[in-house]
Amino acid sequence: MSSKFQAVCQPTNPNPNETPKRQILDLDDESQVLYVPRDTCYVASPGLPDLVYSGHQPHAHSWDEFPPLKDILEAVHKALPGSCFNSLLLNRYKGGNDYVGWHSDDEKLYGSAPEIASVSFGCDRDFFLKKKPGKKSNAKEGRNNEEPASKRLKRSGHAGQHSFTLKHGSLFVMRGYTQRDWLHSVPKRAKADATRINLTFRRIV
Numbered sequence: 001m002s003s004k005f006q007a008v009c010q011p012t013n014p015n016p017n018e019t020p021k022r023q024i025l026d027l028d029d030e031s032q033v034l035y036v037p038r039d040t041c042y043v044a045s046p047g048l049p050d051l052v053y054s055g056h057q058p059h060a061h062s063w064d065e066f067p068p069l070k071d072i073l074e075a076v077h078k079a080l081p082g083s084c085f086n087s088l089l090l091n092r093y094k095g096g097n098d099y100v101g102w103h104s105d106d107e108k109l110y111g112s113a114p115e116i117a118s119v120s121f122g123c124d125r126d127f128f129l130k131k132k133p134g135k136k137s138n139a140k141e142g143r144n145n146e147e148p149a150s151k152r153l154k155r156s157g158h159a160g161q162h163s164f165t166l167k168h169g170s171l172f173v174m175r176g177y178t179q180r181d182w183l184h185s186v187p188k189r190a191k192a193d194a195t196r197i198n199l200t201f202r203r204i205v
């Protein structure tokens with residue numbers, strides 16, 4: 001059976017000073033190409049605008065090519081009443097070296113406060129969320145900076161960062177201003193020795 005997953009490679013960014021909008025691409029030292037450090041596959045309903053991220057425009061497969069995905073979509077719609085997803089980005093992490101760097105899925109075509117439903121299968125992986133620079137993480141931290149800067153710096157390491165373990169069969173939902181105000185990532189994990197498939201259902205408005 002042929003795989004619809006793509007290991008995405010594209011030529012090195014012509015302007016090396018320009019950082020990709022979403023930090024999900026990485027520079028491969030040997031081949032000097034920008035690559036996505038996991039395999040991806042994009043599915044979308046017909047007639048929607050093209051998805052472009054980090055200068056990459058994935059081919060949109062149709063739902064009919066993957067009948068099981070339609071079943072999962074239906075189950076997600078049932079679990080999240082009122083949701084109506086029309087596109088899906090799949091990620092395959094072949095092992096602990098595959099990852100997604102800090103980014104937000106804040107592309108305009110998803111609207112200002114998108115709901116994104118993330119379903120995971122296979123190997124457990126950690127998922128991190130942290131506030132974008134300049135966004136206050138809660139009312140407490142916004143207090144007039146009573147604390148000396150040196151102290152604040154010390155505890156700022158992972159303060160305000162939230163970690164979740166996304167387990168086989170789990171449904172994780174991001175909504176509201178999560179994409180506007182927060183970054184998320186799935187870091188490399190030496191101990192994650194098996195494949196993980198992640199499905200992120202989205203609505204292009």
Ligand SMILES: O=C(O)CCC(=O)C(=O)O
Pocket residue numbers: 089091100105118127166184186198200
């Ligand atoms: O694999 C995950 O849990 C996250 C994937 C993700 O953030 C994305 O596809 O934008």
Ligand SMILES: [Fe+2]
Pocket residue numbers: 103104105184
């Ligand atoms: Fe994401």
